[in-house]
Amino acid sequence: xDPFLVLLHSVSAGLSSSELTELKFLCQSRVGKRKLExxxxxxxxFSVLLEQNEMSPENTVLLREMLVxxxxxxxxxxxxxxxxxxxxxxxxxxxxLRAAFDIIxxxxxxxxxxxxxxxxxxxxxxxxxxxxYPRNLAEQVxxxxxxxKNSRREDAAASHLVRALRACRLxxxxxLIEEGQRARALQSESGDPVSLLSWDSDSPASGAxx
Numbered sequence: 766x767d768p769f770l771v772l773l774h775s776v777s778a779g780l781s782s783s784e785l786t787e788l789k790f791l792c793q794s795r796v797g798k799r800k801l802e803x804x805x806x807x808x809x810x811f812s813v814l815l816e817q818n819e820m821s822p823e824n825t826v827l828l829r830e831m832l833v834x835x836x837x838x839x840x841x842x843x844x845x846x847x848x849x850x851x852x853x854x855x856x857x858x859x860x861x862l863r864a865a866f867d868i869i870x871x872x873x874x875x876x877x878x879x880x881x882x883x884x885x886x887x888x889x890x891x892x893x894x895x896x897x898y899p900r901n902l903a904e905q906v907x908x909x910x911x912x913x914k915n916s917r918r919e920d921a922a923a924s925h926l927v928r929a930l931r932a933c934r935l936x937x938x939x940x941l942i943e944e945g946q947r948a949r950a951l952q953s954e955s956g957d958p959v960s961l962l963s964w965d966s967d968s969p970a971s972g973a974x975x
Contacts, residue, residue, distance in 0.1 A: 792810065795817070832844060884913040884926075923942060
């Protein structure tokens with residue numbers, strides 16, 4: 766079975782009836798009333814969202830928002846495991862960008878607003894992010910990076926983030942990203958997976974931003 770469908774089955778099986786009700790409420794603006802009335806499980810809801818192109822293996826933003834809303838860290842970890850696997854099959858540039866996102870989320874902390882402004886994320890969008898994730902600093906950081914990536918589309922690259930970090934005097938975080946890039950490049954040349962373990966893991970590190 767497709768890995769993304771396996772993930773959705775797993776998430777659906779882990780939802781309580783009250784959590785399903787909450788997710789249906791969250792999707793009222795995306796899914797018609799009649800369709801929502803027919804939803805009897807998480808998988809039913811996910812199937813509708815897949816049909817409407819609201820989520821896909823390449824677009825897990827909505828699924829992440831749902832799980833954050835439910836505060837289900839266990840299910841979020843399953844999503845992160847899936848994303849880590851997807852990153853492993855991605856182009857080197859995309860792997861670098863995903864890794865840079867993780868490093869920034871784990872290390873930038875409250876300086877994310879300064880970084881976001883340097884990346885030309887508008888103050889209005891920054892305020893919207895704060896309202897969307899009022900008590901989750903890590904998700905505030907990640908969402909600001911998603912907004913930036915969506916605005917740059919194919920032009921988004923880890924090198925742009927490194928330059929922005931250095932402009933904000935967040936040199937340690939920039940150094941971590943560049944060290945990770947070098948480690949992945951060496952691993953690619955040698956074919957030795959061991960050197961990559963600490964960098965390709967999608968498990969959040971315990972940082973000051975959490």
